[in-house]
Amino acid sequence: MKYxxxxxxxxxxxxxxxxxxxxxxxxxxxxxEFSKGDLIEHNTVxxxxxxxLEIVMYYLPCKAKxxxxxxxxxxxxxxxxxxxxxxxxxxxxxERIVTKKKIIYYKIQKIEDTKLHINNKNTFELLFQ
Numbered sequence: 001m002k003y004x005x006x007x008x009x010x011x012x013x014x015x016x017x018x019x020x021x022x023x024x025x026x027x028x029x030x031x032x033e034f035s036k037g038d039l040i041e042h043n044t045v046x047x048x049x050x051x052x053l054e055i056v057m058y059y060l061p062c063k064a065k066x067x068x069x070x071x072x073x074x075x076x077x078x079x080x081x082x083x084x085x086x087x088x089x090x091x092x093x094x095e096r097i098v099t100k101k102k103i104i105y106y107k108i109q110k111i112e113d114t115k116l117h118i119n120n121k122n123t124f125e126l127l128f129q
Contacts, residue, residue, distance in 0.1 A: 006063045006082055015054065016083065022047035023080060025108065028089055033105040036073040045071050048079070055079070077106060084108060 011019075017027055024042040025032060039045070048055065048071055056064050067079055081091045092109045095102055 004060075006060060007058050007086065008060050009058060010086060011058050011083065015058075016087065019051065019055075019080075019083060022051065023076075028084075028087065028108060030108060033094070033107045035103050035105050036077070037103070039073045039076060044076050045073060048076055058083075085111075088112070 020027060020030070022042070022044050024034060024038060024044070052068060052071075056068060059068065067075060067082070071079075077091065084090060088111045089108050090111050091106045094105045094107070096105060097103075
């Protein structure tokens with residue numbers, strides 16, 4: 001994703017580390033899985049609202065109105081996913097059923113790790129007749 005579709009400028013790594021701490025994550029390489037329930041426990045929405053002035057600086061004004069008004073856990077996950085794409089990371093999602101409830105767990109992954117890599121050293125020759 002090009003950053004100018006949603007963002008006016010690329011955020012700094014220091015900002016991203018502070019941003020990730022709102023979600024209870026230590027950095028890009030944190031392998032912790034989290035759900036919406038975990039975001040409620042960490043008071044993520046309140047922490048993001050405290051950082052809102054910094055976050056708005058990076059978004060285009062028209063996009064900030066869409067994604068940053070009435071923040072909730074779902075929008076917080078969307079905003080996190082958008083920021084991670086700028087640094088070639090993505091949020092992977094896994095559904096699990098716990099006590100008869102479907103819970104979606106999220107985890108940060110590099111985009112390269114989500115692609116299938118095939119190492120084939122054989123050479124083939126195609127002949128058309």
